[in-house]
Amino acid sequence: MKIAIISVSKKGQDLALKLKEKLDHDSTVIRTDLYHKNVKKYFPILFQEYDSIIAIMASGILIRSIAPLIESKATDPAILNIDDNGNFVISTLSGHLGGANKLTEKIAKLIDATPVITTSTDVNKKLGIDVIAKDLYLSIDNTSEILFFNKAILEGKEISFEVNPNKNFDYLYEYLNSVTLEIDVSIEFSSKVNTNEIHVKHDSHKIILKEREIVVGIGCRRGKECEKIYSAFKKSIDDLNIHESRVNMLTSAEIKKDEKGILELSKHLDKPVYFVELDKIKLFESKDIQKSEFVKSKFGIYGVCEPSALITAGFDSELIYKKTSYDGVTIAVAISKD
Known part of the structure; x- marks a missing residue:
C-alpha cells in the first residue's frame, strides 16, 4: 500500500x-x-x-x-x-x-x-462481497453487482460459492470459517469453473471473483536452509493475512537457481519457482524498489526479492510487502494487476 x-x-x-x-x-x-x-x-x-x-x-x-x-x-x-x-x-x-x-x-x-x-455491512456485522474480494486479493468482474449481493447478505439470504473441485481452496474455507462477520454461504463444485475463479451466485445474479497472482520474491545468503527460508516466508504472508494455498508462485534471481533451500521450499509448498534473468532485473525500473549498494557490488543488480517479485507478477504489478529481512533471508510480495 x-x-x-x-x-x-x-x-x-x-x-x-x-x-x-x-x-x-x-x-x-x-x-x-x-x-x-x-x-x-x-x-x-x-x-x-x-x-x-x-x-x-x-x-x-x-x-x-x-x-x-x-x-x-x-x-x-x-x-x-x-x-x-x-x-x-x-x-x-x-x-x-x-x-x-x-x-x-x-x-x-x-x-x-x-x-x-x-458502511452498512460493517455496522451490521455482516461480511460484504467486496470485503471478501479485498481480503483474499481477488478481482471482481462486475462491480455494479456488489450492491445487490451486499443487500442480500444484509437480509440474511444464502449466497452460493461455486469452485473447481480440482483446485485447493483452503484459503477460502479457512477465511469463511474464521471470519467473525456473518454471512450465509453454501459451497458448490463444478469442473466448468476456471481453477482461478470463484463464482458467486444468488437468484439470477452472478459475480466472478478471480485470483490476482500473488508472487513471493526471495533473496537469501548462500546455503540458507529451507526451514529458515520457510520461516521468513510464513512470517511475511502472516503479516498480510494470506493463507499458504493463496500464494501462486515463488521467485528469485537467476543467481539463486541452484539454491537448495529455495528449491526445497518450492517442492514443500508445491508452488512453482521462477528465476529471473539478471539482464531483466538490471533493466527493470520502479520507484518502489529499495536499492542495496552491497547487492549491486556483488551481483550488478540493486536487489533480488523486490524486482524478481514485480517482474514475475507481470506488467503493472505492485508490491504489497516491501523487502523485509529475516536472519539472512529477504522477502517481498507482489500482486498482479488483474
Whole structure:
C-alpha cells in the first residue's frame, strides 16, 4: 500500500510526521509520503499516484477537494479523514475495495484515536462481497453487482460459492470459517469453473471473483536452509493475512537457481519457482524498489526479492510487502494487476 498524508495546519503536519514514522516500520506499507497545504494542487496527483490518502483537515475541505475526482468504488483510492487533534479517524471513501475501513482501524490504533466506519455491512456485522474480494486479493468482474449481493447478505439470504473441485481452496474455507462477520454461504463444485475463479451466485445474479497472482520474491545468503527460508516466508504472508494455498508462485534471481533451500521450499509448498534473468532485473525500473549498494557490488543488480517479485507478477504489478529481512533471508510480495 502506498500512502499519502496531506495536512493543512501546523498541528496537522506534526501529526502527519508522527504517523509517517510509525508507518515506515510496517512492511505492508510500501511507502508513505507527506504533503502540506495546496490541497487543490495536490489531490488530483494523489488520486493517481497512491492507494490511500490520509487527509488531516476539516471534513468540509476534504469533501470539496475530492468531489470532482471521484469516479468508481473499483478505482478510487481509500480516503481517511483525521482531525488536527487526532481524536477521530474517519473512513470516508472506498471503505471495502479500496481498503479504507481496514486502514482506518490500523491508523486509529497507531495514534490512539476512535475509528469511525459507516458502511452498512460493517455496522451490521455482516461480511460484504467486496470485503471478501479485498481480503483474499481477488478481482471482481462486475462491480455494479456488489450492491445487490451486499443487500442480500444484509437480509440474511444464502449466497452460493461455486469452485473447481480440482483446485485447493483452503484459503477460502479457512477465511469463511474464521471470519467473525456473518454471512450465509453454501459451497458448490463444478469442473466448468476456471481453477482461478470463484463464482458467486444468488437468484439470477452472478459475480466472478478471480485470483490476482500473488508472487513471493526471495533473496537469501548462500546455503540458507529451507526451514529458515520457510520461516521468513510464513512470517511475511502472516503479516498480510494470506493463507499458504493463496500464494501462486515463488521467485528469485537467476543467481539463486541452484539454491537448495529455495528449491526445497518450492517442492514443500508445491508452488512453482521462477528465476529471473539478471539482464531483466538490471533493466527493470520502479520507484518502489529499495536499492542495496552491497547487492549491486556483488551481483550488478540493486536487489533480488523486490524486482524478481514485480517482474514475475507481470506488467503493472505492485508490491504489497516491501523487502523485509529475516536472519539472512529477504522477502517481498507482489500482486498482479488483474
